[in-house]
Amino acid sequence: MNDGASAIASEKFVADGDARVRIGTWRRFAVVGLIVLAAALPFGLSNYQVFELTQVMIYAIAVLGLNILTGYNGQISLGHGGFFAAGAYTAAVLMHRYGVPYWATLPPAALVGFALGLLFGLPALRFEGPYLALVTLAMAVATPQTLKYFSWTGGNQGLNLAKPAAPPGLGIDRDRWLYLFVFVILLLAIRIAANLLNGRTGRAWMAIRDHPIAAAAMGIDTARYKTLAFGTSTLFTAVAGALSAIVVGFVAPESFSLFLSVSFLVGSAVGGIATIAGGIIGGFFIEFVPNFANDISDAAPWAIYGLAMLLFMYAMPRGVVGSFGPLVAWLRARSGRAAAVSEVSALSTNAKPRQTSQGRLE
Amino acid sequence: MHLFLQQVFSGLASGAIYASLALALVMIYRATDLVNFAQGEMAMFSTYIAWMLVNAAVPFWAAFALTLVISFIGGMIIERVVIRPVENAPVLAAVVVTIGLLLIFNALAGWLFTYTLQEFPSPFPDRPLFGALLTSRDLGVIAVTLVMLALLFVFFRFTTIGLAMRAAAQNPASARLCGIRVGRMLTIGWGLAAAIGATAGIMVAPILFLDPNMMGGVLLYAFTGALLGGITSPVGAVIGGLIVGVTENLVGTYLIASQLKLTVALILIVIVLVFRPNGLFGTAIVRRV
Numbered sequence: 001m002n003d004g005a006s007a008i009a010s011e012k013f014v015a016d017g018d019a020r021v022r023i024g025t026w027r028r029f030a031v032v033g034l035i036v037l038a039a040a041l042p043f044g045l046s047n048y049q050v051f052e053l054t055q056v057m058i059y060a061i062a063v064l065g066l067n068i069l070t071g072y073n074g075q076i077s078l079g080h081g082g083f084f085a086a087g088a089y090t091a092a093v094l095m096h097r098y099g100v101p102y103w104a105t106l107p108p109a110a111l112v113g114f115a116l117g118l119l120f121g122l123p124a125l126r127f128e129g130p131y132l133a134l135v136t137l138a139m140a141v142a143t144p145q146t147l148k149y150f151s152w153t154g155g156n157q158g159l160n161l162a163k164p165a166a167p168p169g170l171g172i173d174r175d176r177w178l179y180l181f182v183f184v185i186l187l188l189a190i191r192i193a194a195n196l197l198n199g200r201t202g203r204a205w206m207a208i209r210d211h212p213i214a215a216a217a218m219g220i221d222t223a224r225y226k227t228l229a230f231g232t233s234t235l236f237t238a239v240a241g242a243l244s245a246i247v248v249g250f251v252a253p254e255s256f257s258l259f260l261s262v263s264f265l266v267g268s269a270v271g272g273i274a275t276i277a278g279g280i281i282g283g284f285f286i287e288f289v290p291n292f293a294n295d296i297s298d299a300a301p302w303a304i305y306g307l308a309m310l311l312f313m314y315a316m317p318r319g320v321v322g323s324f325g326p327l328v329a330w331l332r333a334r335s336g337r338a339a340a341v342s343e344v345s346a347l348s349t350n351a352k353p354r355q356t357s358q359g360r361l362e
Numbered sequence: 363m364h365l366f367l368q369q370v371f372s373g374l375a376s377g378a379i380y381a382s383l384a385l386a387l388v389m390i391y392r393a394t395d396l397v398n399f400a401q402g403e404m405a406m407f408s409t410y411i412a413w414m415l416v417n418a419a420v421p422f423w424a425a426f427a428l429t430l431v432i433s434f435i436g437g438m439i440i441e442r443v444v445i446r447p448v449e450n451a452p453v454l455a456a457v458v459v460t461i462g463l464l465l466i467f468n469a470l471a472g473w474l475f476t477y478t479l480q481e482f483p484s485p486f487p488d489r490p491l492f493g494a495l496l497t498s499r500d501l502g503v504i505a506v507t508l509v510m511l512a513l514l515f516v517f518f519r520f521t522t523i524g525l526a527m528r529a530a531a532q533n534p535a536s537a538r539l540c541g542i543r544v545g546r547m548l549t550i551g552w553g554l555a556a557a558i559g560a561t562a563g564i565m566v567a568p569i570l571f572l573d574p575n576m577m578g579g580v581l582l583y584a585f586t587g588a589l590l591g592g593i594t595s596p597v598g599a600v601i602g603g604l605i606v607g608v609t610e611n612l613v614g615t616y617l618i619a620s621q622l623k624l625t626v627a628l629i630l631i632v633i634v635l636v637f638r639p640n641g642l643f644g645t646a647i648v649r650r651v
Contacts, residue, residue: 130397303469309462
């Protein structure tokens, strides 16, 4: 995990340093190009493919939320499916019972996610590492049956929602409208996450992850920042849940089983746990791999998830994005365009801070 | 009153099963600081092995013993091949790897044995005892657990290898200096934990019926028991498991619908961690900087 951290640190250093202008302009072109491409993409695809890509983006937001907590703050959650469900049900109940328009359900869902995260983050201050994993695992397991128990959630049957129509006058159909709607939210989410993580808050989170005691000694209010990380993370995931309820048009307890929470963790591990862009790779993985695997056998999605987890932890613990980031930096350094970069990345590959004696009985 | 006592005794029987699995968890935690999320699925897989043996007309207790041996070897192989590489990795890597193991075992069982419920024979007759206070099956489960505990106590107290394992868990560096092969002790520890888990699986299968998702709830209760007793204390794990079993039954009978049983476990875990993070019998964790 720490290796991922140093990679990020080095990238940040680069952005702050001398090479900023050159890298910045090229990057900006690439980003704008990508955004235009992604916005135009649904017009060349079938309805079902558009729906699938919309799901990918929703999962990307959820995984991004998990990355903020686990990757950048070092708190493990196996229960983000529960927060995803909280967002989905907030949107569904508001739409179904109170006739709230779909777009207006996002702020309440965000609020519910944030509040639940704070509530959960407070006791989580006392648990570390495996303990937190345990509590959140228990939450993931308990989510479906809690949802079934209450009547206002629609019990076992869940709630059916009317699929929102595209605004008239735009001349696009429902699926493409929802794609663009989710796409805008995804861009917003990435922007907010990047700003948070590159700023004071993000640095505090990473400092706590890398060395909680040193962070506290530097004057960081660890309890406050850890709770805040929890709330922010679950806010992202709850918004993703609300989007999923809107796009799928249906919520039911069994969709929010342990498998969903594990999916987020797998997506996070595959994409790169301490990266922002890793969420998108994770989203693709979660959406498409189980579908393909289902054609082989019922058991295959679990098996492939399990194998992916083992393989990535052994061979590529920083995930796809986390592993390619340093590679790109290295290539850039080799081309001799930014001498400063090579120095920094060399530093970051040699100096690997190791966390020791954490919670170990001495 | 009669209903109350009945529920307490049947709670003790399921508690004994949770206690066994909790004990397996604690053994691994003490030795490696690692919570094995795959413990339940490993036990489930062992139970399928026992089921295959019983179906192949092997007498029950022979199948039981054979399964324990196979699980012991399987547990050792898992430690050697899968766990060793992440032994000193950050917590997250270890958690992800054991969750991955959980998924693989679950999928493997589903693929090999299908997801249909299988009936699993109980070695004990189902007769009411002592004025229907408890059944002979409950008594049998409790007896098997007690025998296993006694054997483990003797093993860790009076045998050289048991003492060496305790030393390796308590202070790996000093143990190594005394000539104890710490790595080998960890491997044996995983084997033992797998065998203990297999016992729990075989005891619970006649009650829950056998399917690949059988151990999900049981594992959660076992975790709760281990935390309640203090995750560093084997005695605590057993007592914690029993308390959880009885609580689960009483709460389910008197307070709330049984669909919320798992939610009760979650609330119990949070309460324990907030008010007594070291559990009832655990030692406080001291961290040096």
